[in-house]
Amino acid sequence: MTWKSLSLGLAAGAMVLAALPELSAAQEKVQFIPSLVYRTGPYGPNGEPFANGVADYYNLVNERDGGINGVRIMFEECDTQYNNDKGVECYERLKNKGPTGAAIFSPLSTGITYALIERALADKIPIFSMGYGRTDAAYGRVFPHVFTVPASYWSQATSIIQYIGAQEGGMDKLKGKKIALVYHDSAYGKEPITTLQKLKDMFGYELSLFAVAHPGLEQKATWLEIGRRLRPNWVVMWGWGVMNSTAIKEAAAVGYPMERFIGNWWSGSENDVKPAGDAAIGYKSANFHGAGADWPVHRDIFTYLYDKGKGAGQRDRVGEVLYNRGIANAVIVTEAIRTAQAMYGARPLTGWEVRDGFEKLDLTAERLKELGLEGFMQPIKVTCEDHEGGGPVYIQQWDGKKWQRISDWIPPMRDVVWPMMVESATAYAKEKGIALRDCPQG
Amino acid sequence: MIYRETGQFKASYAADQAIFRLVEDRIGMGAILFLAFVVMPLVGSQYWLETIMLPFLIYSLAAIGLNLLTGYAGQLSLGTGGFMACGAFSAYKLATAFPDLHVLLVLVLAGSITAAVGILFGLPSLRIKGFYLAVATLAAQFFLLWLFNRVPWFTNYSSSGVISAPPLAIFGDIWVTGFEATPVAKYLFTLSLVSILALAAKNMTRLKIGRAWMAIRDMDIAAEIIGIRPMTTKLSAFAISSFYCGIAGALWAFVYTGAVEALAFEINVSFRVLFMIIIGGLGTICGSFMGAAFIVLLPIFLNNTLLALGLAEAVALASHLEAMIMGALIIFFLIVEPHGLARLWQILKEKLRRWPFPY
Numbered sequence: 001m002t003w004k005s006l007s008l009g010l011a012a013g014a015m016v017l018a019a020l021p022e023l024s025a026a027q028e029k030v031q032f033i034p035s036l037v038y039r040t041g042p043y044g045p046n047g048e049p050f051a052n053g054v055a056d057y058y059n060l061v062n063e064r065d066g067g068i069n070g071v072r073i074m075f076e077e078c079d080t081q082y083n084n085d086k087g088v089e090c091y092e093r094l095k096n097k098g099p100t101g102a103a104i105f106s107p108l109s110t111g112i113t114y115a116l117i118e119r120a121l122a123d124k125i126p127i128f129s130m131g132y133g134r135t136d137a138a139y140g141r142v143f144p145h146v147f148t149v150p151a152s153y154w155s156q157a158t159s160i161i162q163y164i165g166a167q168e169g170g171m172d173k174l175k176g177k178k179i180a181l182v183y184h185d186s187a188y189g190k191e192p193i194t195t196l197q198k199l200k201d202m203f204g205y206e207l208s209l210f211a212v213a214h215p216g217l218e219q220k221a222t223w224l225e226i227g228r229r230l231r232p233n234w235v236v237m238w239g240w241g242v243m244n245s246t247a248i249k250e251a252a253a254v255g256y257p258m259e260r261f262i263g264n265w266w267s268g269s270e271n272d273v274k275p276a277g278d279a280a281i282g283y284k285s286a287n288f289h290g291a292g293a294d295w296p297v298h299r300d301i302f303t304y305l306y307d308k309g310k311g312a313g314q315r316d317r318v319g320e321v322l323y324n325r326g327i328a329n330a331v332i333v334t335e336a337i338r339t340a341q342a343m344y345g346a347r348p349l350t351g352w353e354v355r356d357g358f359e360k361l362d363l364t365a366e367r368l369k370e371l372g373l374e375g376f377m378q379p380i381k382v383t384c385e386d387h388e389g390g391g392p393v394y395i396q397q398w399d400g401k402k403w404q405r406i407s408d409w410i411p412p413m414r415d416v417v418w419p420m421m422v423e424s425a426t427a428y429a430k431e432k433g434i435a436l437r438d439c440p441q442g
Numbered sequence: 443m444i445y446r447e448t449g450q451f452k453a454s455y456a457a458d459q460a461i462f463r464l465v466e467d468r469i470g471m472g473a474i475l476f477l478a479f480v481v482m483p484l485v486g487s488q489y490w491l492e493t494i495m496l497p498f499l500i501y502s503l504a505a506i507g508l509n510l511l512t513g514y515a516g517q518l519s520l521g522t523g524g525f526m527a528c529g530a531f532s533a534y535k536l537a538t539a540f541p542d543l544h545v546l547l548v549l550v551l552a553g554s555i556t557a558a559v560g561i562l563f564g565l566p567s568l569r570i571k572g573f574y575l576a577v578a579t580l581a582a583q584f585f586l587l588w589l590f591n592r593v594p595w596f597t598n599y600s601s602s603g604v605i606s607a608p609p610l611a612i613f614g615d616i617w618v619t620g621f622e623a624t625p626v627a628k629y630l631f632t633l634s635l636v637s638i639l640a641l642a643a644k645n646m647t648r649l650k651i652g653r654a655w656m657a658i659r660d661m662d663i664a665a666e667i668i669g670i671r672p673m674t675t676k677l678s679a680f681a682i683s684s685f686y687c688g689i690a691g692a693l694w695a696f697v698y699t700g701a702v703e704a705l706a707f708e709i710n711v712s713f714r715v716l717f718m719i720i721i722g723g724l725g726t727i728c729g730s731f732m733g734a735a736f737i738v739l740l741p742i743f744l745n746n747t748l749l750a751l752g753l754a755e756a757v758a759l760a761s762h763l764e765a766m767i768m769g770a771l772i773i774f775f776l777i778v779e780p781h782g783l784a785r786l787w788q789i790l791k792e793k794l795r796r797w798p799f800p801y
Binding site: 037039040041044048077078079081084085088089092093096110111114115117118119121122134135185186187188190191193194214424428431432433 | 488489492493497538591598601602603604606608609620621622698699700701702703705706708742745746756757758760761762765
């Protein structure tokens with residue numbers, strides 16, 4: 001009984017402690033940026049380098065430049081474990097912190113993005129889902145507060161098909177070719193299907209779909225079917241986490257050629273190929289930013305953070321694909337805030353002011369060079385109507401040690417995907433009773 | 443001293459049959475309801491109402507549903523997540539196909555559809571029992587999720603398989619779903635529904651139907667001999683349990699998250715609800731609430747406390763600690779009180795009656 005009363009007392013004490021009002025953030029000149037990450041949970045190994053990249057870049061801006069135009073960045077992580085409920089809880093926990101509330105949310109999960117789109121609109125906080133999330137949210141007239149730069153899954157699918165076409169010797173050669181899509185059986189994995197089907201009608205290839213249930217450890221049957229019976233000319237993969245390395249291993253086990261196996265940008269990190277060992281050599285994937293730690297920004301990160309023991313992760317993992325994606329995410333966010341500061345002044349901004357800035361974001365090649373990111377990614381321009389920008393991707397190949405860039409930047413087929421996005425977003429607006437926002441022309 | 447029945451005489455059958463027979467219980471319940479209905483909306487921040495109370499209430503409802511089936515009727519089920527998904531997707535289809543349908547009607551119809559599905563998947567219970575039945579209900583879980591994931595009709599041909607709740611109002615322009623809904627409206631709506639359904643469940647367990655469930659649970663052959671029909675009893679338990687789970691799923695999709703994919707109701711949800719009723723107490727209504735509080739609220743409190751106290755600098759460490767402490771607490775409570783938190787509460791009340799002079 002004493003144990004019982006002790007435990008009850010402890011539980012009650014914990015609840016009282018948790019209910020204490022949170023200490024308000026210091027009212028200095030800081031811009032609060034929440035950071036939804038997952039360092040634990042089933043996809044934690046992938047979330048970790050991304051989170052480190054984001055943290056290192058924000059810390060770098062603070063340490064090297066003293067913040068964005070003198071406004072220091074205050075950021076706080078919340079671990080979502082890639083779980084939608086936890087993500088919503090994290091969002092609610094962080095949205096009002098800092099002097100002006102959350103500047104912008106990057107949910108880092110397609111499922112969490114879907115759960116947050118409406119909440120964020122009600123709270124007037126923008127959402128930046130970089131290369132994931134709801135594709136048709138790129139239509140700014142329906143979704144004023146969602147940004148999907150530099151490219152969406154649909155755009156990426158068209159780029160990958162163009163790459164396949166180029167390898168086959170022209171888009172007309174795609175006729176009769178067999179392409180298989182292996183996808184994570186979730187909202188994320190299903191995104192490219194409509195686009196691939198549309199392109200199938202245009203180019204006449206055969207498309208076979210293979211769903212892999214979360215978490216994707218069991219793919220033997222899938223790959224026996226692909227490798228022994230179907231024998232497609234190309235396999236495209238929309239995978240995530242442990243599903244990717246499993247797929248590469250299984251593909252190698254059935255003797256499927258790695259050179260004809262292309263992952264999307266979430267299926268092309270060191271975490272995906274290293275566990276598969278030599279079997280992964282030759283595996284390809286799409287990417288929208290550079291791999292490796294050879295840019296000036298990485299040198300600054302080493303000088304200002306890791307040399308002083310302030311780095312968020314391990315030194316030798318700086319420059320991994322997912323780490324660099326974290327940097328890309330942080331760069332776009334800070335540049336959007338900078339653009340907003342040019343409109344409203346160098347002070348902590350509210351979420352909606354950041355949104356106004358994001359909509360005017362024009363990340364030119366010159367600016368990227370100034371940031372120490374020349375050639376790291378392609379210039380980005382956001383307009384009121386177009387929150388995606390239709391950025392290009394390139395194809396990279398794993399040589400056993402590093403990712404090698406093997407193609408030029410491949411722009412998406414905007415003429416195909418943009419009308420699809422507009423149509424889908426308009427249907428959403430109709431279902432929800434949302435009036436389309438006017439966008440100034442030009 | 444303060445909690446005793448001495449001197450409280452029952453002068454009528456109605457008084458003797460009341461749910462709360464002691465005036466202290468009535469005061470306590472009144473205080474809880476007052477706190478929940480009046481104080482909470484007044485002082486609770488949006489974070490409290492929307493991310494702490496809403497999932498707690500909705501999970502409580504699902505736990506009540508499963509408790510009716512597993513705790514009262516003794517039919518072990520692992521299909522809770524599937525039934526919740528069924529409720530969510532039927533509510534979505536109803537709300538989008540008939541935009542003028544009232545939100546309450548949407549919920550009740552979604553619950554009824556789920557009840558029908560529950561009866562269908564309850565049929566094996568007439569032949570198999572115990573762990574074998576758990577496996578059969580597991581089929582419901584996997585089949586229903588597969589169905590909603592695979593058949594695009596259920597998601598109105600959405601390319602990602604995500605359903606998103608259309609805005610619905612309880613009356614006038616008091617929205618309870620969609621982005622115009624205020625946290626207070628959502629909270630009070632869910633709280634009212636959960637209170638009414640919890641009261642109904644409590645009364646059901648005291649009526650003939652609930653006694654029949656318990657008879658079947660305790661010994662089905664004996665129950666059959668004294669004239670309780672196993673088929674109607676078991677199937678009614680499945681139907682009513684699924685009705686509750688269906689409404690919980692619809693509330694989850696419509697009021698809480700606003701947009702869900704079928705994966706939101708995966709097998710983990712079934713296990714969570716099962717753990718809630720095991721930890722809270724099988725065969726009790728208040729145990730469903732306690733179990734839901736334990737499973738839903740404690741991790742959030744732990745995480746926030748660890749971070750607020752500065753015990754864990756990095757979020758990853760806080761998450762790991764949270765999982766470890768949660769696991770230890772579950773084992774601890776199951777060892778000291780295998781009959782759940784509700785039994786603990788009951789023991790506390792008995793002690794209180796003798797306090798301060800225990801013998």
